[in-house]
Amino acid sequence: MSSSAPGTPGAVDRAFQTALYATTDAALDSGASLLAADTSADAELERRGREFVATAWRRGWQPADVVRIVRRELDDVHVRLASELIRAQAADDRPRGRRWTAQLEELAAAAPGTTPGTDRFSHATAVLELYRLLLRLPALEPLEEPVRQSGSDSRMFTRIRALLAKAEATGFPEEAEALTAKAQELMARHSVDEALLAARAPAPDAPGACRIGVEPPYEQAKAVLLDAVADANHCRAVWNEPLCFSTVVGFEADLEAVELLYTSLLVQATSAMTKAEAAQRAGGRKRTKTFRQSFLAAYAHRIGMRLASAAEVEVSDDLLPVLASREVAVTSTTDRLFPQTVTTRLRGVSDAAGWTEGAEAADRARVESRPRLP
Numbered sequence: 001m002s003s004s005a006p007g008t009p010g011a012v013d014r015a016f017q018t019a020l021y022a023t024t025d026a027a028l029d030s031g032a033s034l035l036a037a038d039t040s041a042d043a044e045l046e047r048r049g050r051e052f053v054a055t056a057w058r059r060g061w062q063p064a065d066v067v068r069i070v071r072r073e074l075d076d077v078h079v080r081l082a083s084e085l086i087r088a089q090a091a092d093d094r095p096r097g098r099r100w101t102a103q104l105e106e107l108a109a110a111a112p113g114t115t116p117g118t119d120r121f122s123h124a125t126a127v128l129e130l131y132r133l134l135l136r137l138p139a140l141e142p143l144e145e146p147v148r149q150s151g152s153d154s155r156m157f158t159r160i161r162a163l164l165a166k167a168e169a170t171g172f173p174e175e176a177e178a179l180t181a182k183a184q185e186l187m188a189r190h191s192v193d194e195a196l197l198a199a200r201a202p203a204p205d206a207p208g209a210c211r212i213g214v215e216p217p218y219e220q221a222k223a224v225l226l227d228a229v230a231d232a233n234h235c236r237a238v239w240n241e242p243l244c245f246s247t248v249v250g251f252e253a254d255l256e257a258v259e260l261l262y263t264s265l266l267v268q269a270t271s272a273m274t275k276a277e278a279a280q281r282a283g284g285r286k287r288t289k290t291f292r293q294s295f296l297a298a299y300a301h302r303i304g305m306r307l308a309s310a311a312e313v314e315v316s317d318d319l320l321p322v323l324a325s326r327e328v329a330v331t332s333t334t335d336r337l338f339p340q341t342v343t344t345r346l347r348g349v350s351d352a353a354g355w356t357e358g359a360e361a362a363d364r365a366r367v368e369s370r371p372r373l374p
Contacts, residue, residue: 060140
């Protein structure tokens with residue numbers, strides 16, 4: 001009678017057959033015990049993990065997507081393990097786009113200096129729990145990263161980031177409003193510059209897409225806010241509620257504008273909500289959840305109105321066909337990626353004080369009129 005030697009793929013296979021495709025804690029403990037008892041299985045176990053990560057990429061996932069769902073479904077130890085696997089797999093991966101590279105760099109920057117010590121059984125248990133999650137990830141829409149046209153993007157978005165950072169940091173609503181308005185003005189101007197470049201020297205530029213996390217709590221209101229920002233910047237947003245993200249479709253400069261402005265407005269909204277809530281609680285109110293839900297819903301609604309108004313600008317006749325063709329391209333790409341979508345209505349908006357405070361906060365953070373286009 002023959003048997004597989006310790007450390008061979010068969011040793012890991014036995015643990016996987018015991019625990020990976022089962023759902024009980026007893027099966028998990030048995031599989032972890034097999035792995036913990038065989039130190040020579042570690043390399044093969046890690047190699048299998050890199051394979052699971054590569055499979056996730058083929059199913060449309062990206063590094064930030066995987067880390068987001070691991071953080072939501074499991075614990076910090078699993079997030080660390082997933083980050084380590086993703087970084088290890090990158091050495092064998094094909095070249096990816098700028099956003100993919102940025103996600104890997106963010107993982108590297110967030111990596112702990114030293115790995116916390118743990119016993120072999122606990123480590124094996126965490127690994128199997130992570131692999132269970134990776135195995136059941138559903139297929140996502142594959143995203144193609146758009147091509148940049150302009151070499152001035154870096155300098156332009158450095159200025160925009162600086163303006164938004166100041167808007168988030170200031171304690172004066174009027175200053176935040178002016179800084180945010182200036183940032184949106186630069187975004188609008190840059191978007192028009194990209195369209196003019198396309199008209200004068202057509203390049204192999206096509207819409208792409210990116211995913212932006214829309215995390216609970218109050219994710220519906222956050223998704224509405226992101227949708228408003230996307231619409232104002234010539235993009236389309238499709239919310240995936242179960243997986244806590246929205247996919248934004250658009251041209252590269254517009255996608256980056258949406259990421260920057262949404263993040264900044266969310267920071268400003270959270271800061272304003274915290275101050276308004278503190279004032280409400282000082283007056284004896286305790287309905288924190290309903291106040292916050294209504295506050296963010298009103299904020300998103302009012303910001304949407306403001307941005308829609310700011311988007312109504314006059315353009316020259318020669319630029320109209322270019323802008324129209326880009327809008328058609330974005331819509332076509334969105335329809336191809338998401339042939340079936342449904343409309344979702346906000347729920348749980350019932351606090352009048354929260355709605356009023358949120359609307360007033362949106363007024364203070366509003367993005368005013370865009371520049372008149374040439």
